[in-house]
Amino acid sequence: MTGSPFTVRAMQATDLPVCLSFTQAVKWPHRDIDWQLHYETGNGSVITGENDDIVGCILWWDYDNCATVGLVVVPDHMQGQGLGRRLMNTVMSQAGDRTLMLVATEAGKRLYEQCGFSVTDNVTQVQGTLTGLPMKPDVPDVISSMKQDDIQDVFSFDALAYQCDRSKLLGSFFPLAQGVVARDGDALTGFAFLRTSGRGQTIGPVVAASEDVAEALILTLLENVEGFVRFDLTGCAEGVKTWLMDAGLQQVDYVCVMQKGEKSQCDGSRKVFALASQAFG
Template identity: 35%
Template sequence: MQLTKMLDPYELRAVPMTAADIPQLHELSVSVVWPHRPEDWDLVIRHGHGLVARDEIERLVGSTMWFPLGESHAAVGMVITSPRLQDHGTGRWLMGLVMDQIGDRGMVLNATRPAYRLYISLGFMPLAPVFQHNGEVTASPDTAQLPALGPGKVRPLLPEDRAAILGLDRAAFALDRTAVMDEVIGLSHGTVLERGGQVRGFALCRRFGRGHVIGPVVAETEAEVLHLIAPIVAEHRGQFLRMDTRAPDGPLRRFLVAHGLVHHDTVTRMALGRALPAPEGDARTFGLLNQAFG
């Protein structure tokens, strides 16, 4: 795959992404109405590999990234092209370059609606929808109205929970993203579900975009998820909050809507190549870390 592309009347070139690109990457994401702050770009750059497309006068007009998930798989994300170039094949060219870098790893991504047809044409297969809920929290949850939790208790996240959370995320997500998770834990506050002296679920919350994002969230049932996120939602009453989930319409998504986090958008989880491994144990990922990492 060539590292230059002719676009009438000028040429684009792809170069490695660095932290020095963050100001222009932020401008690029703003141009397509993505909420990422410069700090959000900094996080993904430090944990991934990226390319940027520049034109002949050094304007940054495109981006693409991939993130190792152990040795067998990679997540693809942050694929953006300037609106004025979206009908010129720039996205396909950038995807070809990043797929060459990824090699024979299995690939997974979350496709926006405008990019869905591109990924289908590249051979990606749809797996499941991802529902983005966000908005200003309008009410504090009434915990008395939550479904029964069962054995165990929900308590605030503590520094000594780090190892248990990393292990639980690894089992539920079924792929290794320890490095980024280790940093995200340090950036987050949250809750854990403790049962029999062991952490059996967790919900993290950190600054992102217009406010805060809840995620990842790992638990065995939606009832557990509601008990894990209710204190976080209450803490952010009157503030902008987001959660991305693959859960279908049910108690979790209805809870989010009832507290001001409306359904804002839907993307599609897609995969190519090696099959994704199944989760280990009963815990599942109910809330994404972000759409780039899954």
Template identity: 35%
Template sequence: MTVLDLPAAMELSIEQQWPHRNEDWELFLKLGEGLVAERDGKLIGTTMAWCFGEDMATIGMVIVSPAAQGQGIGRKLMEEMIRRLGNRTIVLNATEEGLPLYQKLGFVETGRVYQHQGLVKDVPLAELSPGDRIRPKGKADTSLASFYGAASGMDRRALFDTLAQESRTVVYTHDNVPAGFAMLRRFGRGWSIAPVVAPDSTSAKALILHWLAVKQRRFCRIDVTAEGDLSGWLDSLGLPCVGSVRTMARGPAPVSGPEAKVFALAAQALG
């Protein structure tokens, strides 16, 4: 995949009713690599991958044109990308349509992700304990990338640095010590609150509420993990769940550290 393929790739994602803009595809390609399938000079399939350190990777943006489905194209793209990734554990988020293929390729379900989006009209105040604070990211916040890696069980330093250039970031602190963060960036139809990393659900909610208040009555999207148990809470705020995917791993699944976990993904494709 090259940048010249991105307009046609975006057309494939539009066929799937996915919201990705050309800028979103450009960001994904900047962060990783992709493969395309062509027939008679026309792009009919894609897959992308992102490596996180020497032992972890994610795969996403697996798309085959409806007119070319059922011909093994998706499997060939996946098999070639898996070969390129070598012995890394591979994580992906599977739609129901892609689930049978991924199971045949050795992926095992490890969790679920719930996609919430819409416009929140009334944003409640966040509940913060004494000593807690939400503030903008500063130059001294050099530990956040490593913090993200420990929470996700992957080396996410390069991803954090790239997303930070595309996003606004706020930090959750306890007694002035950074303990979590949340980013906000343009994505799809509006704004994506992603990722959200926090020590517990209360601090994760405070981070999310901060950005929802900033973008009140604007279209926002957030993809939360089932483990974080925020889906019902987002429903109650007026940000409905519009779909879900199954998180799957091929190889030993990543393990988050004890200090924090990922409550909302950077993107379904990136994990």
């Protein structure tokens, strides 16, 4: 009896061009810089076949008690042979008892259900080029550029909203993205990042105490955006979505968030309005 010709191994930097070609083939907008960032901050695996050719990839991001899974791709001609399942089994075993979250495409939903995930939220992808700046919200909070001194407050604020420790991820955004914070007196009331990615620029994560503060943060970042901008808005960002669409952006996708395991919820005093990316959460 012969064994499986497929082997799962850790992803290496030299694998990124092949992984990028997989996401390009399914028409995802990632560029090499996006793959680099996701690779450097995550735990990647690839599955190889005969001749050591890569025939699938997956990554997960460790946020202490929870983790997100993303960039799961098996190229078209290799699908339906159990490779996606093997990649998911690898991640589920590496992640141990962490609660797992992912944003599921229609193609992946059945596989994730079979792996024990169920739908908990949705994400709306809103993007395009603004026809004008959206309306300025009326908030007393002061918006300013994120500085080194803000970082610990940002980590704590995010941990309360997200209910996981994303400090490693956010720390890696700090030098390469433009960050803004909102404060009411000394108290942090929100933060957001803008970075170059995909077809242009992405604003996210956006985490704030209220919709108005989220909009004030976004507006400050949009003042520096020229051309294409993308948001992955969570289920609590309906108002923000309408506000952005009134300024010319379009909804291009609506996908579900799936989760395996329990996760505590924030009391609502801080909310995640936009994801860092669909893979990062």
